[in-house]
Amino acid sequence: MKLSNDEIGAILDLEIQQAQGYDSDILAVKREQALRYYQGIMSKPAEGRSAIVSTDLADAVHSMLAQIQPILKSTLLEFTPEGDEDEQGAQAESDFCRDQISKAGGWRVIFESMHDALLIGNGWMKVSSEDTTSVTEEQYPPNLPDEAIFMISQPTAENQEVKVTAGANQTTVSRETTRTRLKFESIPPEDMLFSEGRGYESIQEQRFVAQRKLYTCSQLSELGISDQVISELPDADATYWPAVEARQGIYGNDDGSAAQNAERLKLVYCCYIRMSMNGKNNASELRYIWYSGSHILKNEAATHVPYITGSAIPLPHRVQGTGLFEVLASIQEGKTHILRNYMDNLDVMNSSRMGVVEGQVNMADATSGRINGLIRIRQPTALVPIPSNDIGPQAIAGLDYLDQVRVQRIGASMDMNEAQAQLMKASATAAAGTLGEVEKMGGWYATNLVETMLKPAFQMVHRVLRTEIAGPVMMKQRGQWVQADTSQWKERDIIEVQMGMTSAEKSQRIQALNAVVMQQETLAMGGGMGSLVDKSKLYNAMTDWLRANDLGQPEQYFVDPTSQEAQQAEQMQAQQMEQQQQQMRQMEQQMVQMQQQFELEKQANELRFKYYDANLDAEVEEAKITSSAIIDIKKLEQPVDKSDAKASNQR
Numbered sequence: 001m002k003l004s005n006d007e008i009g010a011i012l013d014l015e016i017q018q019a020q021g022y023d024s025d026i027l028a029v030k031r032e033q034a035l036r037y038y039q040g041i042m043s044k045p046a047e048g049r050s051a052i053v054s055t056d057l058a059d060a061v062h063s064m065l066a067q068i069q070p071i072l073k074s075t076l077l078e079f080t081p082e083g084d085e086d087e088q089g090a091q092a093e094s095d096f097c098r099d100q101i102s103k104a105g106g107w108r109v110i111f112e113s114m115h116d117a118l119l120i121g122n123g124w125m126k127v128s129s130e131d132t133t134s135v136t137e138e139q140y141p142p143n144l145p146d147e148a149i150f151m152i153s154q155p156t157a158e159n160q161e162v163k164v165t166a167g168a169n170q171t172t173v174s175r176e177t178t179r180t181r182l183k184f185e186s187i188p189p190e191d192m193l194f195s196e197g198r199g200y201e202s203i204q205e206q207r208f209v210a211q212r213k214l215y216t217c218s219q220l221s222e223l224g225i226s227d228q229v230i231s232e233l234p235d236a237d238a239t240y241w242p243a244v245e246a247r248q249g250i251y252g253n254d255d256g257s258a259a260q261n262a263e264r265l266k267l268v269y270c271c272y273i274r275m276s277m278n279g280k281n282n283a284s285e286l287r288y289i290w291y292s293g294s295h296i297l298k299n300e301a302a303t304h305v306p307y308i309t310g311s312a313i314p315l316p317h318r319v320q321g322t323g324l325f326e327v328l329a330s331i332q333e334g335k336t337h338i339l340r341n342y343m344d345n346l347d348v349m350n351s352s353r354m355g356v357v358e359g360q361v362n363m364a365d366a367t368s369g370r371i372n373g374l375i376r377i378r379q380p381t382a383l384v385p386i387p388s389n390d391i392g393p394q395a396i397a398g399l400d401y402l403d404q405v406r407v408q409r410i411g412a413s414m415d416m417n418e419a420q421a422q423l424m425k426a427s428a429t430a431a432a433g434t435l436g437e438v439e440k441m442g443g444w445y446a447t448n449l450v451e452t453m454l455k456p457a458f459q460m461v462h463r464v465l466r467t468e469i470a471g472p473v474m475m476k477q478r479g480q481w482v483q484a485d486t487s488q489w490k491e492r493d494i495i496e497v498q499m500g501m502t503s504a505e506k507s508q509r510i511q512a513l514n515a516v517v518m519q520q521e522t523l524a525m526g527g528g529m530g531s532l533v534d535k536s537k538l539y540n541a542m543t544d545w546l547r548a549n550d551l552g553q554p555e556q557y558f559v560d561p562t563s564q565e566a567q568q569a570e571q572m573q574a575q576q577m578e579q580q581q582q583q584m585r586q587m588e589q590q591m592v593q594m595q596q597q598f599e600l601e602k603q604a605n606e607l608r609f610k611y612y613d614a615n616l617d618a619e620v621e622e623a624k625i626t627s628s629a630i631i632d633i634k635k636l637e638q639p640v641d642k643s644d645a646k647a648s649n650q651r
Helices: 005-038 056-073 084-103 106-120 146-152 217-222 227-232 238-248 258-262 324-350 392-410 413-423 428-467 503-528 535-548 564-637 642-650
Strands: 076-079 123-140 160-166 171-187 192-194 208-216 265-275 285-292 295-301 307-310 354-356 383-385 472-477 480-485 495-498
Touching: 005 056, 005 106, 005 192, 005 208, 005 265, 005 285, 005 295, 005 324, 056 106, 056 324, 056 392, 056 428, 076 084, 076 428, 084 106, 084 171, 084 428, 084 472, 084 480, 106 123, 106 171, 106 307, 106 324, 106 428, 123 146, 123 428, 146 160, 146 171, 171 428, 208 217, 217 227, 217 265, 227 295, 307 428, 324 392, 428 495, 503 535
Parallel strands: none
Antiparallel strands: 076 495, 123 171, 123 307, 160 171, 192 208, 208 265, 265 285, 285 295, 354 383, 472 480
């Protein structure tokens, strides 16, 4: 038989009572005091005494946050693939989850919750989904034909309602689009109740988890709750106010006008409880129930508890951890006490007390308080200075001792400047070792926060995207936009964590990566490309170098050799190389053909030259013979001079 609302209310009353008992007896007082110490609000001194306050708690929280935030931001979370065939899917889902955390403002919420964890002991946040509605209007001419009205009345996006209004002057199309988006919320720890002490280390395993939420009467009315039920709901619990006031200064209700009544605050318990709805010893189911007073405002099945809580100093077998307040409260109290005494002592030293002989001193002059003012006296011995003890050295020594205790308890994060100043005179090796010791405690805090808060948040984001925002989405993978269906994702719980590095670790890693990159370049230029180093190895080294230097995603600077873009580029390069080689072969063939043609022409020319030389020689000989013959003929034709001949004979 199904449980009635009265029976469910009785179960919830018992769970709330038990959870509130633990909360009010142990946690509430600690939270309130921690918030006041953090704000520098401590015990008031006696009238006229110094009211100075040491701010060790706030300084330690801020210093530790500044130290661990870069570590957490550079921490890489990735889902573990279930095999070779799942490696690409796990990588894509990891990338998409990280992208969605950034777009939803998740990092701000995460760091705000971690701030609570460092201060109080536990930080709380909620990862869920919410529907957002946007309305747009389009104007068209009046008296449109039916075909046009049909066209403009079609939805242009998913989950869109279209309303067409035909007027005398124009036709109006109203489009109301509902979109589901990821939602991150940082929950104040004082708002949460849970069943601590039952042996559950995870909040997901708790039988009962509830968030106390304040709603105005008007807000409840907008949620569909009747005015009669709202009037019967109890006002905000008076015991709830101290921690709330300490954090944000909310004031109580005011009975008066109708407007004031509409803004009256009602306390509603939004509960996640595991229970058997038939009242028998059957398997329990997780229910999400809104409960206020004796009224069940909502009761529906739930698949999981959307809350996440974690601690920088977790306690074994407990949900609730320890914060810096519990560690530093006594230090802040001691330093505040010493500082107040020291400041009072300085006042006494600066305005030294004087003893007067009654009747021998003008009391109006003596009590005027004027600096360097004259005091009328009857005799020199009428004024006697009263010595004061200087407690300055003892006070400074006491403060130094408490600072040493603080360093031993939480690490030396607040003393980074002093440590870095000392490193100016040290070698590189000594400097790295010193910084490493200074940052060791911060690294431990960061690791605990990753395990207790960041990993569960990553898992919760994947669950919400898979079950509540299921459907086609556009995601960027390895620099490329691709479409994926989150409803087809498999359930994933195992996460690999690559922790971010401290400043000292980062400096050492950057130096090592510089050496690796230089060695790879040397090997690649020396003929080792493909045998000792390849494109993937070069890309991995440059990716690690960019991340170590906080220069953003590697896709901004380099192309992943395994990406589709790189493969297409390699194919284009291969085609270009083939084309170039083919052109070279064609050119070589043309050169051979040209050489052959040249040789043929050379031979032909040589034959022509030989023939020409032979003909020329013959012509020359012929010309010589002809010329000689002509000369001989001419000689024969000339007359002979007898006197000359006679003379010649005589000789």
